[in-house]
Amino acid sequence: MNQSKSQVPCADFNGDAEKPYHHGDLQQELLCAAGRLLEDSNVAKLSMRAVAKAVGVSHTAPYRHFKDKESLLAGIAGQGFQMLSAKLATATASLPNDPAGQLLEAGYAYVELALSHPQCTQLMFSGILPCDDTYPELKSAGQNAFQGLKTIIEEGQRIGIFKTGDIELLSLSVWSGIHGLTLLLVGGNLPEILSVDFENRDLIQSITRDMLEGLTAH
Amino acid sequence: MNQSKSQVPCADFNGDAEKPYHHGDLQQELLCAAGRLLEDSNVAKLSMRAVAKAVGVSHTAPYRHFKDKESLLAGIAGQGFQMLSAKLATATASLPNDPAGQLLEAGYAYVELALSHPQCTQLMFSGILPCDDTYPELKSAGQNAFQGLKTIIEEGQRIGIFKTGDIELLSLSVWSGIHGLTLLLVGGNLPEILSVDFENRDLIQSITRDMLEGLTAH
DNA sequence: ACCTGAACACCGTTCAAGT
DNA sequence: ACCTGAACACCGTTCAAGT
Numbered sequence: 471m472n473q474s475k476s477q478v479p480c481a482d483f484n485g486d487a488e489k490p491y492h493h494g495d496l497q498q499e500l501l502c503a504a505g506r507l508l509e510d511s512n513v514a515k516l517s518m519r520a521v522a523k524a525v526g527v528s529h530t531a532p533y534r535h536f537k538d539k540e541s542l543l544a545g546i547a548g549q550g551f552q553m554l555s556a557k558l559a560t561a562t563a564s565l566p567n568d569p570a571g572q573l574l575e576a577g578y579a580y581v582e583l584a585l586s587h588p589q590c591t592q593l594m595f596s597g598i599l600p601c602d603d604t605y606p607e608l609k610s611a612g613q614n615a616f617q618g619l620k621t622i623i624e625e626g627q628r629i630g631i632f633k634t635g636d637i638e639l640l641s642l643s644v645w646s647g648i649h650g651l652t653l654l655l656v657g658g659n660l661p662e663i664l665s666v667d668f669e670n671r672d673l674i675q676s677i678t679r680d681m682l683e684g685l686t687a688h
Numbered sequence: 689m690n691q692s693k694s695q696v697p698c699a700d701f702n703g704d705a706e707k708p709y710h711h712g713d714l715q716q717e718l719l720c721a722a723g724r725l726l727e728d729s730n731v732a733k734l735s736m737r738a739v740a741k742a743v744g745v746s747h748t749a750p751y752r753h754f755k756d757k758e759s760l761l762a763g764i765a766g767q768g769f770q771m772l773s774a775k776l777a778t779a780t781a782s783l784p785n786d787p788a789g790q791l792l793e794a795g796y797a798y799v800e801l802a803l804s805h806p807q808c809t810q811l812m813f814s815g816i817l818p819c820d821d822t823y824p825e826l827k828s829a830g831q832n833a834f835q836g837l838k839t840i841i842e843e844g845q846r847i848g849i850f851k852t853g854d855i856e857l858l859s860l861s862v863w864s865g866i867h868g869l870t871l872l873l874v875g876g877n878l879p880e881i882l883s884v885d886f887e888n889r890d891l892i893q894s895i896t897r898d899m900l901e902g903l904t905a906h
Numbered sequence: 907a908c909c910t911g912a913a914c915a916c917c918g919t920t921c922a923a924g925t
Numbered sequence: 926a927c928c929t930g931a932a933c934a935c936c937g938t939t940c941a942a943g944t
Contacts, residue, residue, distance in 0.1 A: 514731070651864040656815060751920085757918065
């Protein structure tokens with residue numbers, strides 16, 4: 471899958487591509503390479519210098535495009551939130567008029583994305599990055615992702631299958647549940663805690679059902 | 689600014705030989721100082737050398753007691769899990785025969801501890817530390833914390849106020865909800881996402897109610 | 907405008923040597 | 926047994942200088 475950095479045995483293939491002094495779109499290439507390197511290890515071990523080297527540029531070049539390392543990380547996290555919004559939108563659109571089903575699909579989407587980009591997911595919610603206006607793009611990307619959930623709850627209330635109540639609070643309850651499960655999965659905490667090795671889909675299904683039904687006996 | 693040992697302004701108070709060559713309980717002191725320094729910044733910026741300096745020992749001394757930096761971090765996280773278990777136990781004991789109330793108290797306890805040690809909380813679930821047998825103490829501390837929740841669910845089922853079902857799956861649903869809310873609070877993601885500035889207690893209460901009642905309209 | 911190389915002040919970790 | 930100091934291979938970041 472990803473052995474890209476251990477060694478590059480046949481690195482002579484750049485003979486035909488005379489790298490010009492000015493790079494094409496260095497900013498985007500740095501972001502892209504950084505995202506890849508991030509998943510190869512973890513946020514603590516991602517280095518500016520390694521990113522620069524990965525795109526074949528001097529170790530100070532990134533500072534033309536990113537104020538510092540945090541700013542680069544904010545760029546990666548922003549992309550993560552955008553992917554999340556997109557996946558949630560797709561999941562919602564796939565089951566029109568079925569908010570309960572949409573919730574389940576949203577859960578799948580959330581977990582799937584998180585497990586395919588675990589380090590990025592950690593970064594997005596790690597508190598390393600400020601959530602205020604320091605990185606406006608990061609902030610709005612996060613808001614968009616939450617909006618996706620709110621839309622589902624709103625629709626469920628409108629057609630009368632979800633209980634009434636503050637939409638943001640209900641959305642937060644649902645998000646917390648999915649988010650908590652996702653981070654436990656990503657963090658690898660579950661295998662040591664559950665005595666049975668459940669499939670991820672079963673876990674999401676179980677949690678979604680509990681969120682809909684509640685814990686109380688009837 | 690590197691005058692490390694050339695001069696210390698008022699360092700004569702060690703005349704009574706307070707500091708012997710062999711330190712009292714260096715391991716515990718390192719752990720303690722590391723926990724403090726961690727909360728002063730974040731896990732990425734915590735350095736072995738700074739910890740050593742904080743307890744007044746050479747920067748290589750910590751390696752007598754911790755194999756590497758990760759091992760030190762595991763020690764901090766382990767303490768965090770122990771505190772969590774203890775708080776959950778206290779919360780549970782405070783309301784005997786009232787599992788629903790215990791759930792709410794457990795939620796308060798979880799959030800309270802997390803907000804008073806945010807960086808430690810991030811570390812505990814960051815995936816930076818392996819959850820397998822690499823750090824047995826860390827693993828069992830985590831299991832103990834989860835056990836606290838399972839006990840509440842079990843009791844609720846026993847007296848018939850919680851629905852039947854696999855205890856671990858139900859516990860996981862509950863934990864996910866509380867955990868998700870907690871991490872969103874700790875990560876600072878909520879202020880940018882909720883348009884109203886709720887009190888933490890109200891958020892926990894709202895989520896606990898939703899977990900008990902469920903989202904479905906009746 | 908965009909990139910480089912040297913430079914500085916840090917890191918984590920190892921190891922021979924001191925007490 | 927426990928700690929130190931020098932050493933090594935890294936970092937992030939700055940800045941004068943090159944194209």
